[in-house]
Amino acid sequence: xxxxxxxxxxxxxxxxxxxxxxxxxxxxxxxxxxxxxxxxxxxxxxxxxxxxxxxxxxxxxxxxxxxxxxxxxxxxxxxxxxxxxxxxxxxxxxxxxxxxxxxxxxxx
Numbered sequence: 001x002x003x004x005x006x007x008x009x010x011x012x013x014x015x016x017x018x019x020x021x022x023x024x025x026x027x028x029x030x031x032x033x034x035x036x037x038x039x040x041x042x043x044x045x046x047x048x049x050x051x052x053x054x055x056x057x058x059x060x061x062x063x064x065x066x067x068x069x070x071x072x073x074x075x076x077x078x079x080x081x082x083x084x085x086x087x088x089x090x091x092x093x094x095x096x097x098x099x100x101x102x103x104x105x106x107x108x
Contacts (some may be wrong), residue, residue: 004049006071013044015061020045061072 009032014020020043021034036044039078047055048070057064 004071005052006069007048007055008051009067009073010047010049010054010057010071011044011065011067012047012057012066013063016041017043019043019061022064023057023059025055029053029057052070 010029012020012023013027014023017037024031027049029049030045032048034045038044046067047057054064056068
């Protein structure tokens with residue numbers, strides 16, 4: 001199995017709405033968030049694409065800025081996830097800031 005390509009977070013800025021729509025329709029990247037429109041009509045949005053597709057986003061009226069390597073960021077976040085089964089111990093009640101309450105039902 002070939003190694004996976006890194007997925008990059010990219011800020012795409014188009015000169016206007018029509019240019020952005022054409023780009024999104026042609027390239028169909030994974031979109032992150034809501035488009036932001038500047039007072040001058042420019043439209044910005046974060047997209048997530050494999051590193052070999054960044055060049056395909058570039059065209060007249062569009063600027064592309066690589067924000068970061070999302071694959072690497074995801075691997076770092078995965079290190080924060082615990083291992084093992086927290087329910088194996090004799091006290092499997094989750095701990096945290098919440099309060100354990102006893103639910104009562106009125107059956108009348």
